[in-house]
Amino acid sequence: MSVFYAPSLQKEQSHYQLSEEESKHCIRVLRKQVGAPIELIDGKGLQAFTILEDAHPKRSILRLESSIFHEKTPALHIAMAPTKNMDRIEWFLEKATELGLSKLTFLLCEHSERKQVNTERLEKIAVAAMKQSKRFYLPELEGPMYFEDFLQNHPKGYFGHCQEGEKIGMSGLKSALPFLIGPEGDFSEQEIVLAINSGYEAVQMSAFRLRTETAALLATTALLP
Amino acid sequence: MSVFYAPSLQKEQSHYQLSEEESKHCIRVLRKQVGAPIELIDGKGLQAFTILEDAHPKRSILRLESSIFHEKTPALHIAMAPTKNMDRIEWFLEKATELGLSKLTFLLCEHSERKQVNTERLEKIAVAAMKQSKRFYLPELEGPMYFEDFLQNHPKGYFGHCQEGEKIGMSGLKSALPFLIGPEGDFSEQEIVLAINSGYEAVQMSAFRLRTETAALLATTALLP
Numbered sequence: 001m002s003v004f005y006a007p008s009l010q011k012e013q014s015h016y017q018l019s020e021e022e023s024k025h026c027i028r029v030l031r032k033q034v035g036a037p038i039e040l041i042d043g044k045g046l047q048a049f050t051i052l053e054d055a056h057p058k059r060s061i062l063r064l065e066s067s068i069f070h071e072k073t074p075a076l077h078i079a080m081a082p083t084k085n086m087d088r089i090e091w092f093l094e095k096a097t098e099l100g101l102s103k104l105t106f107l108l109c110e111h112s113e114r115k116q117v118n119t120e121r122l123e124k125i126a127v128a129a130m131k132q133s134k135r136f137y138l139p140e141l142e143g144p145m146y147f148e149d150f151l152q153n154h155p156k157g158y159f160g161h162c163q164e165g166e167k168i169g170m171s172g173l174k175s176a177l178p179f180l181i182g183p184e185g186d187f188s189e190q191e192i193v194l195a196i197n198s199g200y201e202a203v204q205m206s207a208f209r210l211r212t213e214t215a216a217l218l219a220t221t222a223l224l225p
Numbered sequence: 226m227s228v229f230y231a232p233s234l235q236k237e238q239s240h241y242q243l244s245e246e247e248s249k250h251c252i253r254v255l256r257k258q259v260g261a262p263i264e265l266i267d268g269k270g271l272q273a274f275t276i277l278e279d280a281h282p283k284r285s286i287l288r289l290e291s292s293i294f295h296e297k298t299p300a301l302h303i304a305m306a307p308t309k310n311m312d313r314i315e316w317f318l319e320k321a322t323e324l325g326l327s328k329l330t331f332l333l334c335e336h337s338e339r340k341q342v343n344t345e346r347l348e349k350i351a352v353a354a355m356k357q358s359k360r361f362y363l364p365e366l367e368g369p370m371y372f373e374d375f376l377q378n379h380p381k382g383y384f385g386h387c388q389e390g391e392k393i394g395m396s397g398l399k400s401a402l403p404f405l406i407g408p409e410g411d412f413s414e415q416e417i418v419l420a421i422n423s424g425y426e427a428v429q430m431s432a433f434r435l436r437t438e439t440a441a442l443l444a445t446t447a448l449l450p
Contacts, residue, residue, distance in 0.1 A: 073432070091316060095439050095442065098431075098433060098434075098435050098436060098439045099431065099433070099435070099439065099443065100431070100432065100433060132434070132436065133433040133434045133435065133436075134433060134434045135433050170449075171396075206323075206324065206325070206449075207298070207325065208323060208324070208325060208358040208359055208360050209323075209357070209358045209359045210323050210324070210358065211323060211357065211358075214320050214323045214324065217320065217442065218324065218446055221443055221446040221447075222446075224395075224431075
């Protein structure tokens with residue numbers, strides 16, 4: 001069955017109108033006809049089963065037959081400095097969404113080389129990965145925000161850095177805490193001190209030097225419940 | 226210091242000649258001059274420190290000053306059916322090499338859609354990732370080989386499949402055993418029976434539906450020592 005993302009879907013609705021873009025995809029590309037079953041998900045746990053009632057190429061109307069609310073999946077929060085190369089952020093987001101990411105915050109660090117991200121494009125990637133992996137929750141995208149501001153909101157968690165210092169192992173991490181990943185040039189010494197003083201634990205991530213996005217993906221797997 | 230891959234390097238050599246391609250890169254691109262320090266790695270544990278003696282753009286000569294042999298890293302063997310899209314195999318190999326992959330076997334399964342891989346291109350990606358991550362061992366690439374033939378050589382290990390059946394958790398896997406990942410269409414029922422009868426344990430990998438390469442990367446992290 002075809003699945004469409006319907007962020008404004010309400011449980012009590014009797015009918016839902018697809019956007020112009022989705023209508024085109026549904027009618028012109030997938031060539032759906034009146035009576036076709038269509039699934040909707042809102043990215044916040046709601047899944048609805050509908051029937052195509054008006055196969056309009058710009059304003060298709062679906063009739064809701066039934067719906068299910070899916071329980072929220074566990075928190076899995078990664079906060080990372082965006083990589084210079086956007087492709088690497090994009091694939092991280094695709095993979096992490098499949099695995100169960102619930103929130104991704106972009107951090108602005110002292111050594112950050114990229115200050116901006118294309119949130120609209122990233123959301124499309126997350127939506128596609130959510131559908132592909134049969135999830136019902138879309139990861140929240142946040143930021144970019146300053147490292148210090150993030151610590152104010154999230155005083156405890158885990159982080160990886162490449163400098164010397166006390167570090168804990170990768171196993172037995174508490175899934176509900178955020179895991180911070182620095183930029184290509186690593187966290188600065190000052191940021192490391194700030195994080196530790198706030199209540200963060202440094203994690204020994206690998207015997208080898210990991211790229212930012214590889215470290216972020218490894219952190220994601222370490223937080224899986 | 227610049228690092229070059231020198232697969233035929235010998236510990237006892239006094240001089241090493243860079244290939245035509247590497248000489249060009251060293252002299253024309255990096256503009257190295259006589260006396261420049263150059264590091265060589267053979268991908269089998271040997272690291273040599275050299276000095277550029279003849280800055281020839283096609284046949285550069287390096288003088289070996291000293292060398293170190295690095296202990297072999299633990300076995301970490303993934304065997305996967307290649308994905309339809311080569312890009313997805315390539316990024317898996319890059320990430321897994323950073324994390325510590327020691328061997329990647331390509332499997333031919335009943336539902337395989339791709340039967341061939343470009344091994345030369347994949348080796349280049351593995352070499353780049355090995356240098357990037359400061360590893361001294363290049364992962365071995367093997368196959369494509371038939372699933373049944375692989376089981377003959379490796380009668381025990383782990384595998385992921387999407388069908389019902391008894392499965393173990395992701396934690397506490399023995400790093401030295403291979404982890405098998407099927408094609409986009411999953412392992413066939415017959416392959417699942419064959420694997421279990423041989424001595425493989427099915428692993429419950431995720432609450433969500435993972436793409437082939439995401440499953441392979443998750444398996445890699447689960448086998449990390």
